[in-house]
Amino acid sequence: MLNAAPVVVGIGLWWTITTFVLVQPRLFPPPQDVLAELLRILSNDGPLGPTYAHAGATLLRLLTAWSIAFVIGTLLGVLAGRRRLVFDFMANPVWIAMSVPSVVWVFILLVLFGIENIVPVSALVLLLTAPVFLGTAEGVRAISKDLLEMCDSYHVRGWQRLTGFYLPSIASYMVANARVSFAYGIRIVLIAEVIGLPNGVGILVAYWSDTLFMAPIVAWGILLTAVGMAVDLLVFGPLQRRIRQESELSR
Amino acid sequence: MIPKVSLDNIDLSFPDASRPDGRKVIYEDFSLQIEKGSFTVLLGPSGCGKSTLLNIINGLLKPNTARGIVIDGTDLRSEPDLSRQMAYVFQGPRLLRWKTLAENAEFGLRGLGVQPREKWRDLIDKYFRAVGLGDAQHLYPHQVSGGMRQRASIVRAWVNEPQILLMDEPFSHLDEITAAEMRRILTNLWTSEEERRTIVFVTHDISEAAQLATDIIMLTPAPSKICLRRKVDLPWPRRMDSDEVIAVEKELRHAFAERAGIGF
Numbered sequence A: 001m002l003n004a005a006p007v008v009v010g011i012g013l014w015w016t017i018t019t020f021v022l023v024q025p026r027l028f029p030p031p032q033d034v035l036a037e038l039l040r041i042l043s044n045d046g047p048l049g050p051t052y053a054h055a056g057a058t059l060l061r062l063l064t065a066w067s068i069a070f071v072i073g074t075l076l077g078v079l080a081g082r083r084r085l086v087f088d089f090m091a092n093p094v095w096i097a098m099s100v101p102s103v104v105w106v107f108i109l110l111v112l113f114g115i116e117n118i119v120p121v122s123a124l125v126l127l128l129t130a131p132v133f134l135g136t137a138e139g140v141r142a143i144s145k146d147l148l149e150m151c152d153s154y155h156v157r158g159w160q161r162l163t164g165f166y167l168p169s170i171a172s173y174m175v176a177n178a179r180v181s182f183a184y185g186i187r188i189v190l191i192a193e194v195i196g197l198p199n200g201v202g203i204l205v206a207y208w209s210d211t212l213f214m215a216p217i218v219a220w221g222i223l224l225t226a227v228g229m230a231v232d233l234l235v236f237g238p239l240q241r242r243i244r245q246e247s248e249l250s251r
Numbered sequence B: 001m002i003p004k005v006s007l008d009n010i011d012l013s014f015p016d017a018s019r020p021d022g023r024k025v026i027y028e029d030f031s032l033q034i035e036k037g038s039f040t041v042l043l044g045p046s047g048c049g050k051s052t053l054l055n056i057i058n059g060l061l062k063p064n065t066a067r068g069i070v071i072d073g074t075d076l077r078s079e080p081d082l083s084r085q086m087a088y089v090f091q092g093p094r095l096l097r098w099k100t101l102a103e104n105a106e107f108g109l110r111g112l113g114v115q116p117r118e119k120w121r122d123l124i125d126k127y128f129r130a131v132g133l134g135d136a137q138h139l140y141p142h143q144v145s146g147g148m149r150q151r152a153s154i155v156r157a158w159v160n161e162p163q164i165l166l167m168d169e170p171f172s173h174l175d176e177i178t179a180a181e182m183r184r185i186l187t188n189l190w191t192s193e194e195e196r197r198t199i200v201f202v203t204h205d206i207s208e209a210a211q212l213a214t215d216i217i218m219l220t221p222a223p224s225k226i227c228l229r230r231k232v233d234l235p236w237p238r239r240m241d242s243d244e245v246i247a248v249e250k251e252l253r254h255a256f257a258e259r260a261g262i263g264f
């Protein structure tokens, strides 16, 4: 209940300001306008066709990019975690890639591919792979030398070493990586989409921004935040707790 | 004597910044033969290079130079797969916590590529029962005691039916009573088999050496030399407190004082 208090106070402030100080509902929409837009979105009604189709397209891009990034980042991270040389070779480019603003990546890829679905997806992949890579490499480097030596002495290599040893060893890191990269992805997916694709939430946001209507944009923001929080709370949170419990149990 | 393992003229040093020449010499022109079917105990003080020696035999560590690292007449360096006939038991159990004891044993079987796979189930069952863990094999490491974990790690080695068992102070972190029981389990297992496996067992515990060995090789502090080599022809099972075992132990203590310069 105490957690809800700041939210209630915030909404109260928001209402007060937009009703008495900044009375410009198009640019500074009061909470009830945003709520109305939220309900409109949820009733599948919008300016550019059914909103669910747009949300679905965005979600699909996010999930595709996130899955690809997770697999690539994890595999590269395992390689880099095992070999200092590979890590040193890759760490700087990865940091640079992470530091370049997402919009810049989108435009670079736009020049390379034109307006295609591959642009937002690959921009997301690029951006999401980096934290997964770094987290995985850190996890692999934390594996005990004793267990590595045990694997070596029993000739555990290749697929068995990856799936039977490295991945279970870094399970808690993997959940953390998935969590961080998903949260990151849901924050930047719209930026990657604002490039004139035929669908996606990014296009809707661009549309409303062009027509100077803020209420739907705020509504989408709230919706995405809610989805992000729900996934975190319902999927990643319990998963991470379970894995932590298991590894503590066997300490 | 038929050497199962023969190390010929090994040189090994590690970088060590605290020394004037920047290196710590562990072995210099070191040679060692281990007889087939023997229970060879390498006895030496901590840090003399016993684990290092097992790692060389297993191919995990390459010496700086060596004339030969010969297993069954073939050099390990030209035939690295020879180390698939060996299995390692470490000081700690080194089990994977996300696998049951039986799955841990299977992990080793898969790694060493023991054939045929259909036999794995039976092998696992057989050796878990042999060490008294028939019922516990489906538990996870954290659900069993330290002694049981170490027994499971012995099974992980033994299920491969390796020709050579490398054991690195496997009981040194157990309490004395558990360790005594483990020694009994180990020697029972070893003597129960028609054709005895070659065991290379590392310890710094003199009475353990006297109780277990058919062959004792005593090492000096690094740079390590063999300062005593002796057979122990006592029947099995041996009692720790039997006069014969205690006599061997006494002799070893003397030898340590005189030849390795370590008194007790």
Ligand SMILES: Nc1ncnc2c1ncn2[C@@H]1O[C@H](COP(=O)(O)OP(=O)(O)O)[C@@H](O)[C@H]1O
Pocket (backbone or CB within 6 Å): B014, B015, B026, B044, B045, B046, B047, B048, B049, B050, B051, B052, B053, B222
């Ligand atoms: N990888 C390594 N790098 C540097 N020094 C090492 C390494 N491994 C072992 N040593 C050193 O070599 C010596 C012998 O080690 P080890 O074989 O583990 O001794 P023991 O098993 O007899 O106690 C020790 O002084 C140890 O510090």
Ligand SMILES: [Mg+2]
Pocket (backbone or CB within 6 Å): B050, B051, B052, B168
């Ligand atoms: Mg050691």
